[in-house]
Amino acid sequence: MLILGIESTCDETSAAIVQNGNTIISHTIASQASIHNAFGGVVPELASRHHIERIIPVINDCAKEIDLSSIDLIAVASEPGLIGSLLVGIQTAKALAWSLDRPLIGINHIEAHLYASMMNCENLLFPALGVVLSGGHTTLLTIHDIGEYELIGQTVDDAIGEAFDKVAKMLNLGYPGGPVVEQMAQSGNPYRFPLKAGKVKEKPYCFSFSGLKTAALYTLQKESSFYSQDLVADMCASFQHAAITDLCKKIQKACDEFQPRAIFLGGGVTQNNALRKALSSYISLPTFWPPSLLCLDNAAMIAGLAYHKWKRNPFDARFTLEPRPRVPFLSKNK
Ligand code: KG4
Ligand code: ZN
Numbered sequence: 001m002l003i004l005g006i007e008s009t010c011d012e013t014s015a016a017i018v019q020n021g022n023t024i025i026s027h028t029i030a031s032q033a034s035i036h037n038a039f040g041g042v043v044p045e046l047a048s049r050h051h052i053e054r055i056i057p058v059i060n061d062c063a064k065e066i067d068l069s070s071i072d073l074i075a076v077a078s079e080p081g082l083i084g085s086l087l088v089g090i091q092t093a094k095a096l097a098w099s100l101d102r103p104l105i106g107i108n109h110i111e112a113h114l115y116a117s118m119m120n121c122e123n124l125l126f127p128a129l130g131v132v133l134s135g136g137h138t139t140l141l142t143i144h145d146i147g148e149y150e151l152i153g154q155t156v157d158d159a160i161g162e163a164f165d166k167v168a169k170m171l172n173l174g175y176p177g178g179p180v181v182e183q184m185a186q187s188g189n190p191y192r193f194p195l196k197a198g199k200v201k202e203k204p205y206c207f208s209f210s211g212l213k214t215a216a217l218y219t220l221q222k223e224s225s226f227y228s229q230d231l232v233a234d235m236c237a238s239f240q241h242a243a244i245t246d247l248c249k250k251i252q253k254a255c256d257e258f259q260p261r262a263i264f265l266g267g268g269v270t271q272n273n274a275l276r277k278a279l280s281s282y283i284s285l286p287t288f289w290p291p292s293l294l295c296l297d298n299a300a301m302i303a304g305l306a307y308h309k310w311k312r313n314p315f316d317a318r319f320t321l322e323p324r325p326r327v328p329f330l331s332k333n334k
Contacts, residue, residue, distance in 0.1 A: 001019065001020055001021075001072045001073065001307060001310075002017060002018075002019055002025070002066075002070055002071050002072050002073075003017070003018050003019075003021075003071070003072065003073045003074070003075050003303040003304075003306050003307055003310075004016070004017050004059075004062075004063070004068070004071045004073075004074050004075070004096070004303065005017075005018060005075045005076070005077075005107075005299040005300065005301075005302035005303025005304070005306060006055070006059070006074070006075070006076040006077070006089045006092060006093050006299055006302065007076075007077045007089065007109070007297055007298060007299040007301075007302050008051045008055060008077065008081075008085050008086065008088050008089030008092075009077045009080070009081025009082065009085055009086055009089070009109045009297065010042055010047065010081055010082055010085060010135070010136075010297055011031065011032040011033065011035075011036055011042045011047050011050075011085075011297075012029055012030065012031050012032065012296065012297040012298065013029075013030045013032070013050070013051050013054040013055050013058050014027070014028060014029040014030070014058065014297065014298050014299035014300075015027075015028050015055075015058045015059045015061075015062035015063070015299050016028070016062060016298065016299035016300040016302070016303045017062060017063065017066055017071065017303065018300055018303035018304050018307070020307060021119070021304050021305075021306075021307030021308055022119050022120055022304060022307075024300050024304075025066065026062045026063070026064075026065065026066065027062065027293070027298065027299065027300050028058045028059075028061040028062040028299075029058075029293075029296075029297075029298055029299070030054045030057075030058050031296075032046070032047060032050050033175065033176055035050060036175050037174045037175050038174075039175070040165075040168075040169040040174070040175050041165060041169070041175055042082070042175070044082045044083075044084055044085070045084065047082055047084065047085050048082065048084030048085050048087070048088055051084075051085050051088035051089070052088055055088055055089065055092050056092070059092070059096075062299075068096075068100055069100060071100065071102055072102065073102060073103055073104075073105060073306060073310055074093050074096055074097045074100070074102055074103070074104050074105070075093075075104075075105050075106075075107050075302050075303050075305075075306030075309075075310075076089050076090055076092075076093035076104065076105075076106060076107065076302070076321070077089060077106075077107050077108075077109045077112065077299075077302050078090055078106030078107065078108075078321055078322070078323055078324065079106065079108050079109065079323065079324035079325070079327045080108075080109060080110065080136070080324065080325055080326055080327050080328075080329075081109055081323070081325060082325065083323055083325045086323035086324075086325060087323055090106070090321055090322070090323055093321075094318060094321065097318050098318065103310075103314070103316035103317075103318065104316060104317050104318045104321060105306050105309060105310055105315070105316075105317055106317050106321045107302045107305055107306050107309065108327075108329055109297075109302075110132055110134070110136075110137050110139070110267075110329040111147075111149075111305060111329060112266075112301040112302050112304075112305045113132055113134060113137075113266035113267045113290075113301060114130050114132055114143075114264060114265075114266040115146065115266070115301055115304055115305040115308075116266045116290035116291075116294035116295070116298075116300075116301040116304075117264040117265055117266050117270075117288040117289055117290045117294075118146065118264055118288065119290075119294065119300075119301065119304045120291070121264075121288055124146075124262075125261035125262035125286060126143060126144055126145055126261065126262075127142055127143060127144050127258070127259075127260050127261060128142070128143040128260045128261060128262045128263060128264055129141075129142060129143070129152075129251065129254055129255060129258060129260040129262075129263045129264070130142070130143045130149060130263075130264050130265075130266075131247075131251060131263060131264070131265045131266070132265075132266050132267045132329070133159075133160050133161065133247070133265065133266075133267040133268070133269035133270055133275075134159060134160075134161050134266075134267030134268050134269060135159060135161035135162055135165065135176070135267075135268055136159050136161070136162065137154070137155070137159050137267065137329070138154060138155040138159045138160045138207045138209070138247075139151070139153070139154045139155075139329065139330070140152040140153045140154070140205050140250065140251070140254055141330060142258055142260065143260075143264060146305070146308045147308060147309065147312060149329075149330055150330070151330040151331065152205045152254055152258070153203060153204070153205025153206040153207065153250070153254075154206060154207065155206065155207040155208065155209060156200050156203075156206050156207070156208050157208050157209065157210035158208075158209040158210045158213060159209070160207070160209055160243055160247065160269050161176075161178055161267070161268050161269045162209070163209035163210075163212060163213045163239075163243060164176075164177045164178040164181050164239075164240075164243070164269065165177035165178065166213050167181060167213060167216050167235070167236070167239050168180055168181050170216065170217055170220060171184075171220075171227060171232050171235060171236070172227070173232070176268070178268060178269060178271070178272065179271070181236045181239065181240060182236075182240065182272050182273065182274060184232055184233045184236035184237075185233065185236040185237040185239075185240045185241075185274065186233075186237075187233045187237075188230075188232075188233030188234040188235070188236050188237030188238070189233075189234045189237055189238070190237040190238050190240070190241035191238070191241075192234040192235075192237070192238055193216075193219050193234065193235060193238035193239075194238075195212055195215050195216060195219070195238050195239055195241075195242040196212065196215075196242050196246070197209055197211075197212045197242055197243055197245075197246035198210070198211040198212065204250070204253060205250055205253070205254055207246065207247075207250070209243065212239065212242055212243065212246075216235060216238075216239050219235070220235060240272075240274060244272075244274060244275050244278045245278070247275070247279075248275075248278050248279050248281075248282040248283075249282070251263065251279065251282065251283065252282045252283060255283060255285060260285065261285070261286070262285055262286040262287070262288060263279075263283065263285055263286070263287045263288065264288045265287070265288070265289055265290070266290055266295075266301075267295070268295055268296045268297070270289050270290055270295050271292060271295040271296070276289060
């Protein structure tokens with residue numbers, strides 16, 4: 001089954017053609033990072049305008065060696081995300097579905113991030129622990145099958161990627177902050193500033209990164225008004241160490257309690273190599289990370305997950321699909 005996936009939830013415009021949920025036939029991603037960099041974060045109005053400009057060229061590029069009439073299904077990321085950005089993807093997908101007379105399915109972007117680490121895994125071991133670490137989500141869940149999840153915990157304030165971005169902004173490191181914080185941290189001292197992520201009362205698997213970010217700000221204000229290279233590197237290293245340690249400890253605790261057979265991770269922050277290395281020292285279970293191209297927002301994970309969703313529920317959403325900007329991926333947590 002050939003599926004055309006479209007992704008435009010935030011600041012990447014992407015299209016992909018994926019066969020049977022795992023073979024990527026073609027894939028195009030146009031990032032807007034350089035446009036938002038000057039603002040230290042994504043500007044929603046600019047994002048939707050750029051999606052409008054790029055979505056057709058991106059789809060054309062992705063389909064340059066494939067006749068679109070051979071596509072069986074069109075999948076679009078329809079939740080959660082920025083409303084204007086979602087609308088561009090959904091309206092384009094609807095127009096294509098009508099013109100090609102093919103069915104349409106809406107896909108949850110967060111679930112697709114998680115699927116990115118399962119996509120090329122031949123032997124999916126369930127029950128598993130799922131970990132979503134992105135700019136908008138920090139979520140722990142148990143996975144019983146693709147599409148069957150139970151929420152264990154999530155952030156009560158900032159998402160982990162958001163905290164990386166905000167610390168980068170304080171240090172004038174641009175957007176997105178995660179990659180540059182990770183790079184600066186390599187030459188920094190992670191023990192110079194004793195930072196810690198927050199605990200959430202009676203919710204051992206929930207996260208709080210807002211206090212950590214504020215502690216980083218107060219520490220910087222006390223230190224100096226001039227941010228030397230050493231200060232920036234030490235702050236990046238100390239912040240990253242605190243965030244990763246908190247994450248690894250909670251994942252380890254969840255493994256002890258829920259006894260998963262494997263861990264699947266997804267979302268932009270999974271690109272962080274310090275995190276990958278640290279987690280392997282806490283956990284000895286099989287751990288699956290998305291390949292680098294599928295960590296950040298991309299349409300291959302949308303088209304891939306759509307194959308499984310369609311098999312379970314082949315409902316053509318051409319008439320009904322609407323954007324759901326703030327829908328929770330899962331609700332209820334410990
Ligand atoms: O999953 P994603 O592309 O978009 C959302 O759905 O949010 O994640 C983007 C987030 C940004 O906050 C970015 O700073 C973070 O992922 N990120 C990283 C790294 N690369 C991207 N965070 C830490 N270390 C990285 N290497
Ligand atoms: Zn994302």
